[in-house]
Amino acid sequence: MVNNTSAPPALTTTGLIKRYGPLTALAGVDVTIARGESVAVMGASGSGKTTLLHCLAAILSPDAGSVRLTVPGAAVLELVGMSESERSAVRRSHVGFVFQEHLLLPELTAIENAALPLIVTGLPRKQAEAHAAGWLDALGLAGMADRRIGQLSGGQAQRVAIARAQTTGAPVVFADEPTGALDSTTSAEVMGALLHATTGQGRSLVVVTHDPGVAARCDRVLHMRDGRIVGEAAGTASTAAASGAGR
Numbered sequence: 001m002v003n004n005t006s007a008p009p010a011l012t013t014t015g016l017i018k019r020y021g022p023l024t025a026l027a028g029v030d031v032t033i034a035r036g037e038s039v040a041v042m043g044a045s046g047s048g049k050t051t052l053l054h055c056l057a058a059i060l061s062p063d064a065g066s067v068r069l070t071v072p073g074a075a076v077l078e079l080v081g082m083s084e085s086e087r088s089a090v091r092r093s094h095v096g097f098v099f100q101e102h103l104l105l106p107e108l109t110a111i112e113n114a115a116l117p118l119i120v121t122g123l124p125r126k127q128a129e130a131h132a133a134g135w136l137d138a139l140g141l142a143g144m145a146d147r148r149i150g151q152l153s154g155g156q157a158q159r160v161a162i163a164r165a166q167t168t169g170a171p172v173v174f175a176d177e178p179t180g181a182l183d184s185t186t187s188a189e190v191m192g193a194l195l196h197a198t199t200g201q202g203r204s205l206v207v208v209t210h211d212p213g214v215a216a217r218c219d220r221v222l223h224m225r226d227g228r229i230v231g232e233a234a235g236t237a238s239t240a241a242a243s244g245a246g247r
Contacts, residue, residue, distance in 0.1 A: 008070045010035045010172050010204040011056060016065035018051050018227075025051040026062065027227035033172065035070070038195060038205040040215035040235065043224035049208045050176060052224070055079075056206060057095050057174045058087040069094060071171060092121055096165030098194065100177035102157050104149045104164070110136060110156075111145035114163040121168065128167070135163035139193050155186035159193055166197050173198045175207045179214055191217055 009032045016029040025048045033039055041049045054060040055067060058079050067079040071094045079090065091097075096117075104113045111129050114136055118128035136145055139159040149157050158178060165173050178194060179187035191214050198205040199219075207218060215221045216236045223231035 007035045008076070009033060010037070010070055011206075012066075012068045013056065014066040016052070016055060016062050016067065018048075018055060018060065018062045024227050026055065026065075028065070029227070029229060031056075031222070031229065033204050033206060035171070035204055036199055036202045037220070038199045038207070038218040038235070040207045040209055040218040040221045041224060042209060042212075042215055042221060047224040048227040049224045051227075053174055053176055053206060053208050056172075057097055058082070058090040059097075061087065069172065072169070092117065093168055094170055094172070096168065096170040096173040098158070098161050098165050098173065098175040098178045100180040102149075102161035104157060104160055106149045109146050109148055110141060110152065110160045113149065113160055114167060117164060117168050132163060132167050135166050135197070136160070139163055139197060153186075154182055155190055158182065158190045162190070162194050162197050166201075166203075170203070172204045172206065175205065177209055178207065179209070179211060184213075187211065187214065 011033040013029055013031045016026050018026040029052060041052060043049045051060065055062045061082070062080050065080060069077045069079060069090070071077060077090065079087065082090070111132050114132035115125070115128040118131060119125055133145055136142065139162060141156060141159055144152065144156065149160070152160065175194060179190050182190060194205065195217065207214065209215050218235040221233045221235050222229050
């Protein structure tokens with residue numbers, strides 16, 4: 001659900017271009033993500049959706065165009081043209097990321113994984129873990145903080161990844177096929193947890209997915225082909241909100 005459409009957009013891109021040699025992965029993409037909005041990006045393999053996600057999340061540097069991220073305090077950061085160290089600082093403090101295979105550290109416990117982004121920023125371990133514990137509890141993992149990742153189910157591990165993406169209070173969270181390795185029931189549960197932890201807290205969520213069911217739960221669905229956005233549709237979240245407003 002979009003919580004504050006009058007606020008400055010969380011993220012805006014203009015004319016985004018990214019090439020890999022002769023291949024154009026992004027061919028002039030314009031996107032605006034509102035604060036508190038969930039947006040799904042769909043398309044065939046090679047359509048450019050993952051490249052778009054990585055450019056938005058300051059993982060990749062585009063060749064041209066603009067990516068503007070609004071951070072707490074209403075500062076606007078232009079990501080294009082940043083050095084790698086500057087983009088790294090953005091990733092540490094201002095964006096969260098959930099991967100398909102969660103990319104958690106197996107030698108660490110659930111709470112250590114979730115607290116890691118805060119520890120990296122310099123927060124004392126005790127404070128970081130106390131904050132992370134609150135997210136684990138909120139995501140249905142109470143009592144599992146001391147379990148290592150191999151002791152968790154796939155859905156539980158993905159919830160730890162969601163907690164990790166939330167601990168810094170990042171205004172935008174990106175998810176790359178977050179339910180791709182899960183069965184349909186667990187997928188629905190994890191997507192519900194992801195939406196609750198992001199848009200439910202006034203943060204924005206951008207999801208790359210091949211699953212129409214996952215995409216439909218977002219406010220908007222963008223369709224990509226050949227490095228361009230070729231279509232847009234409202235998801236069930238947006239439809240439900242409009243229906244409720246009309247009653």
